[in-house]
Amino acid sequence: MFNAGFTDLLLVWLAAVLLVAAIIDVRTFTISNRLNLTVALGAPLYWLSIALVPWPGVAVQLGAAGIVFLLLAGAFYAGMMGGGDVKLASALALWFSPGGTVKFLVLMSLAGGILTLGIIGWHRANRREGRPEIPYGVAIAFGGLAILGQILAQRFLNHFA
Numbered sequence: 001m002f003n004a005g006f007t008d009l010l011l012v013w014l015a016a017v018l019l020v021a022a023i024i025d026v027r028t029f030t031i032s033n034r035l036n037l038t039v040a041l042g043a044p045l046y047w048l049s050i051a052l053v054p055w056p057g058v059a060v061q062l063g064a065a066g067i068v069f070l071l072l073a074g075a076f077y078a079g080m081m082g083g084g085d086v087k088l089a090s091a092l093a094l095w096f097s098p099g100g101t102v103k104f105l106v107l108m109s110l111a112g113g114i115l116t117l118g119i120i121g122w123h124r125a126n127r128r129e130g131r132p133e134i135p136y137g138v139a140i141a142f143g144g145l146a147i148l149g150q151i152l153a154q155r156f157l158n159h160f161a
Contacts, residue, residue, distance in 0.1 A: 025137030031084030042095035065093040089092030
C-alpha cells in the first residue's frame with residue numbers, strides 16, 4: 001500500500017486528465033485511445049494505493065467497468081455517443097466504487113442531456129443544417145469530477161476524524 005498522499009495525487013491527476021479530455025473533445029469531437037488507455041492504466045496504481053484486494057475488490061471494479069462498457073456500447077450503436085466517450089466512461093468506472101459508478105452515470109447523463117439540449121437550441125437558433133455534434137466528453141468529465149470531488153472530500157474529512 002502506498003501512502004495517502006500518493007492516492008490523493010492520483011485522484012488530482014485523474015481530475016486534470018478529465019479536464020484535458022473535455023477540452024480536447026470540445027475542440028476536436030474526439031477522445032483518443034491513448035488518453036482512454038492512460039486513464040485505464042492508472043486505475044491499478046490507484047487500487048494499490050488504497051490496498052484494494054484482488055478478490056472481490058479488483059474483480060468488482062473490472063465487472064462494473066465491463067457493464068458500463070456494454071450499456072454505453074448500446075448508446076454508441078444507436079448513434080448517441082462516440083466510441084471514445086464509451087471507452088472513457090468505462091475506464092473511469094475502474095476508479096469508482098459500484099455506488100460511485102452509478103452516481104457517475106446519473107450525473108453524466110444529466111449533464112449530457114443539458115449539454116445536448118443547449119447545443120441543439122444553439123444549432124436551431126443559428127439555423128444550422130444537419131445534425132449537431134455533441135462533445136459528450138464534457139458530460140463525462142462533469143460526472144467524473146463530481147465523484148472525484150466527493151472522494152477527495154471524504155478522504156479529507158477522514159483525515160481529521
